[in-house]
Structure formats: C-alpha cells, structure tokens
Amino acid sequence: MGKFPAAKHLSDGEYRLLLTVYADHNSSMGLEERKNYTLSDIVKVKRNPEENCLDVHYQNGEWWHYYGNGTWG
Numbered sequence: 672m673g674k675f676p677a678a679k680h681l682s683d684g685e686y687r688l689l690l691t692v693y694a695d696h697n698s699s700m701g702l703e704e705r706k707n708y709t710l711s712d713i714v715k716v717k718r719n720p721e722e723n724c725l726d727v728h729y730q731n732g733e734w735w736h737y738y739g740n741g742t743w744g
Contacts, residue, residue: 677713681725689716689725692737707731 715728728734
C-alpha cells in the first residue's frame with residue numbers, strides 16, 4: 672500500500688483507519704470546506720496512545736482526533 676508522505680510511518684492498520692475515518696469526515700463537509708481538507712493537505716499524523724486515536728494535522732492549522740471506532744473529534 673503506497674502511503675502519502677505524512678503517513679509513511681503508520682502501520683497498515685493505522686493507515687487503513689486514517690483513510691476510512693478521513694473519507695467519512697470529508698463526506699460530512701460541504702464542498703467549499705472540503706477544498707481545505709484533502710489528503711494532500713494532511714501535514715502530520717501522530718499516534719496518540721493516551722486517547723487511542725490518531726492526531727491528524729492539516730496545512731491550515733486545524734487538527735482532529737481520528738478514533739478507532741470510526742469517529743473524529
């Protein structure tokens with residue numbers, strides 16, 4: 672599985688989680704908002720074992736927790 676640069680360090684399972692939650696998160700946004708939250712806008716993904724999630728940081732400075740149950744917050 673070819674991973675984009677900010678996610679190269681993730682395991683395959685973590686990467687699948689990122690893509691799955693990203694797809695749901697992105698589809699919840701309006702078309703204009705989506706323009707700022709493409710996969711190429713992700714600049715950093717950090718494991719967050721305390722919260723059992725991935726911290727996903729975007730180019731515009733916004734970030735979200737992407738949880739293993741498929742939710743974000």
